[in-house]
Amino acid sequence: MPLLRLENVSKDYNVNQGFMAGRGIRLSALAGVSLTLTPGQTLALVGESGCGKSTLSRLALALERPSAGRVFFSGQDLNALSPRRLRALRTQMQIVFQDPATSLNPKMTVREILSEPFIIHNRKENMEEEIIFLLRAVGMAPEQARLYPHQFSGGQRQRIGIARALALRPSLLLADEPVSALDVSVQAQVLNLLLTLKEQFGLTYLLIAHDLSVVTHLADRLAIMYLGKIVETMPAAALESFAGLHPYTQALWRSAPSLTPGRKPPPLTGEMPSPLAPPSGCRFHPRCPEALSLCAREEPALQEIGPGHFRACHLEARL
Amino acid sequence: MTNTLEIKNLTVILEGRDKAPLKIIDRLNLSLAPGEILGLVGESGSGKSMTALSVMGLLPPGVRISQGEIFFKGRNLTALTPEKLRSLRGLDIGMVFQEPMTALNPVFTVGRQVAEVYTAHLGLSKKQAWQEAVTMLGKAGMPDPARRAGHYPHQLSGGMRQRVLIAMAMALNPALLLADEPTTALDVTIQAQILALLGQLVQEEKSACLLITHNLAVVAQMAQRVAVMYAGRLVEVAAIEQMFSAPLHPYTQGLWACLPAQARAGEKLPVIAGTVPSLGEVPPAACSFAPRCPQALDLCRQAEPALLNLNGDRRVACFLRHQERK
Ligand SMILES: Nc1ncnc2c1ncn2[C@@H]1O[C@H](COP(=O)(O)OP(=O)(O)O)[C@@H](O)[C@H]1O
Ligand SMILES: Nc1ncnc2c1ncn2[C@@H]1O[C@H](COP(=O)(O)OP(=O)(O)O)[C@@H](O)[C@H]1O
Ligand SMILES: [Mg+2]
Ligand SMILES: [Mg+2]
Numbered sequence: 001m002p003l004l005r006l007e008n009v010s011k012d013y014n015v016n017q018g019f020m021a022g023r024g025i026r027l028s029a030l031a032g033v034s035l036t037l038t039p040g041q042t043l044a045l046v047g048e049s050g051c052g053k054s055t056l057s058r059l060a061l062a063l064e065r066p067s068a069g070r071v072f073f074s075g076q077d078l079n080a081l082s083p084r085r086l087r088a089l090r091t092q093m094q095i096v097f098q099d100p101a102t103s104l105n106p107k108m109t110v111r112e113i114l115s116e117p118f119i120i121h122n123r124k125e126n127m128e129e130e131i132i133f134l135l136r137a138v139g140m141a142p143e144q145a146r147l148y149p150h151q152f153s154g155g156q157r158q159r160i161g162i163a164r165a166l167a168l169r170p171s172l173l174l175a176d177e178p179v180s181a182l183d184v185s186v187q188a189q190v191l192n193l194l195l196t197l198k199e200q201f202g203l204t205y206l207l208i209a210h211d212l213s214v215v216t217h218l219a220d221r222l223a224i225m226y227l228g229k230i231v232e233t234m235p236a237a238a239l240e241s242f243a244g245l246h247p248y249t250q251a252l253w254r255s256a257p258s259l260t261p262g263r264k265p266p267p268l269t270g271e272m273p274s275p276l277a278p279p280s281g282c283r284f285h286p287r288c289p290e291a292l293s294l295c296a297r298e299e300p301a302l303q304e305i306g307p308g309h310f311r312a313c314h315l316e317a318r319l
Numbered sequence: 320m321t322n323t324l325e326i327k328n329l330t331v332i333l334e335g336r337d338k339a340p341l342k343i344i345d346r347l348n349l350s351l352a353p354g355e356i357l358g359l360v361g362e363s364g365s366g367k368s369m370t371a372l373s374v375m376g377l378l379p380p381g382v383r384i385s386q387g388e389i390f391f392k393g394r395n396l397t398a399l400t401p402e403k404l405r406s407l408r409g410l411d412i413g414m415v416f417q418e419p420m421t422a423l424n425p426v427f428t429v430g431r432q433v434a435e436v437y438t439a440h441l442g443l444s445k446k447q448a449w450q451e452a453v454t455m456l457g458k459a460g461m462p463d464p465a466r467r468a469g470h471y472p473h474q475l476s477g478g479m480r481q482r483v484l485i486a487m488a489m490a491l492n493p494a495l496l497l498a499d500e501p502t503t504a505l506d507v508t509i510q511a512q513i514l515a516l517l518g519q520l521v522q523e524e525k526s527a528c529l530l531i532t533h534n535l536a537v538v539a540q541m542a543q544r545v546a547v548m549y550a551g552r553l554v555e556v557a558a559i560e561q562m563f564s565a566p567l568h569p570y571t572q573g574l575w576a577c578l579p580a581q582a583r584a585g586e587k588l589p590v591i592a593g594t595v596p597s598l599g600e601v602p603p604a605a606c607s608f609a610p611r612c613p614q615a616l617d618l619c620r621q622a623e624p625a626l627l628n629l630n631g632d633r634r635v636a637c638f639l640r641h642q643e644r645k
Contacts, residue, residue: 048508183533184362188590191588192590210506210507213536213580257514257534257537258580259536259581262539263518263540266514267508268512271478271509
């Protein structure tokens with residue numbers, strides 16, 4: 001059974017735009033997204049800012065309700081659960097944020113921060129041992145429990161955020177850009193920690209990122225998003241062979257500067273359009289270097305073009 | 320030919336109220352030739368931004384140059400009056416920052432802000448200046464520049480705001496462009512566009528460019544030379560190909576090795592032990608990297624290695640490398 005499953009999920013927001021105030025208009029942040037995460041997997045959800053990654057994570061954690069479609073966690077429809085059942089299930093899914101500086105309460109010591117989940121969920125027995133265990137698990141010293149977040153570096157604060165997320169022994173850890181605010185050398189330490197913890201705690205990861213370069217190091221599977229849609233999902237290894245990749249995935253990969261010296265022309269022109277007025281047909285067609293006339297008219301569906309490789313594109317899959 | 324920028328022995332300190340001053344930049348030497356892009360890399364807090372701000376004469380309160388000189392086209396900037404320096408900024412030295420929103424004035428249209436460069440420095444009429452501004456925004460890749468010029472910063476995307484800053488910085492064909500993390504806040508596809516634009520404008524105008532970034536791949540793509548900073552000191556300077564094929568300083572080696580792109584997926588990355596020292600933690604008469612260096616000798620903790628020329632333009636501050644050359 002999948003740990004997390006999104007079934008044709010959409011999310012609309014009503015927004016009031018200046019002169020249109022009062023007459024709310026609909027913004028389609030997610031449009032018919034389906035996604036499966038099996039236990040033990042690491043799935044990276046990748047796309048540019050505004051494509052709907054955070055919206056998807058809020059739905060996956062039942063922090064918001066979808067406008068349409070269903071979200072299942074361990075086979076249970078999150079939006080059909082009683083508040084009590086939902087609360088219990090929530091301990092199974094935890095999140096680590098991008099910016100540890102803003103996600104930790106500056107007025108609380110590390111001990112207080114790590115106590116909170118136990119107190120909220122009334123699991124106070126062995127709390128002190130648990131806190132020490134968590135600190136060690138994330139590579140910190142128990143003596144550091146009496147310090148405040150500002151007394152730590154960015155990398156250590158991220159470790160504290162991870163320790164807090166692990167307190168209730170979740171099965172799913174969702175990490176929204178967990179290393180993008182960190183320096184290169186600290187980033188490597190946190191990536192290693194995520195690798196270790198996955199084994200130690202038997203975790204399933206949903207990693208969210210705006211570029212492919214770092215998350216592909218951890219991911220088994222990739223899901224590429226563009227303007228509220230998943231345009232491609234595939235085994236991470238498919239990225240290396242590059243065969244038949246969606247033009248947007250190719251552009252994302254080529255856009256990231258490489259360590260090989262020398263200039264490269266930018267793969268894409270223009271910017272992602274507003275979700276208030278998504279393009280017709282394939283949402284990527286106005287920027288797609290290979291668009292056909294069909295692409296402006298008809299929306300491509302996700303189709304399996306290789307083992308576990310699904311792509312929404314009208315172009316012939318050249319594998 | 321004189322270098323566009325020549326930084327000599329620059330030391331920048333943070334004055335303490337009742338404590339001794341702390342060194343933010345320690346005897347830094349760097350030069351930039353016309354038309355050259357030099358990448359300045361290092362982790363946060365290493366002093367990259369303070370280097371750029373020293374050149375601009377825009378150091379924050381409490382921070383000042385205690386020693387050294389900065390020559391721009393042969394003129395000593397550290398000896399100029401604040402007024403002289405101000406007129407040089409914008410006219411002959413342009414700068415682009417990471418967060419364009421804070422560098423732009425929210426209450427004026429972006430067209431007006433670009434136009435102001437022309438009225439202030441060239442004395443153009445408002446109408447002429449607006450025309451020039453629209454043309455320059457177009458050169459900076461702004462879509463539909465005549466219409467966008469009438470927009471306020473908040474009405475534009477991050478990428479477009481960065482194009483406005485680049486238009487302002489490049490409006491008067493500056494001899495020197497200081498770009499501090501110009502694409503760090505942008506999405507990769509937009510980053511690729513902005514980098515291509517910067518490279519093209521710098522080439523067209525034959526400007527020298529100091530490109531500050533923590534992203535080594537950005538440097539690989541853009542620069543001809545790269546300087547690596549650690550805790551306020553330069554540890555290695557080399558041509559791009561040299562640096563990316565074989566970094567010499569143990570810090571640079573560690574930094575290069577821990578990049579996920581260099582490793583096999585799913586495997587542990589090599590890491591540099593410990594953390595970057597904070598201000599005041601840097602040992603004064605020792606190599607600043609010695610406490611974390613896997614190769615450190617006793618000597619490294621007793622004396623500070625100079626940034627020595629090994630061959631040609633390759634400079635390394637490491638006793639091990641110095642000894643190997645003897
Ligand atoms: N609460 C909200 N109200 C209105 N619009 C929203 C809200 N949350 C997100 N959006 C919009 O939905 C789209 C997707 O946003 P988000 O999920 O945050 O993207 P990402 O995390 O990929 O950057 C964006 O256009 C964003 O402005
Ligand atoms: N406004 C300021 N006042 C005092 N010290 C500062 C200020 N800004 C930065 N510093 C200190 O100067 C050092 C170098 O900072 P900076 O040049 O911004 O680093 P980088 O750009 O390499 O990340 C850091 O130790 C930082 O704490
Ligand atoms: Mg987000
Ligand atoms: Mg900086």
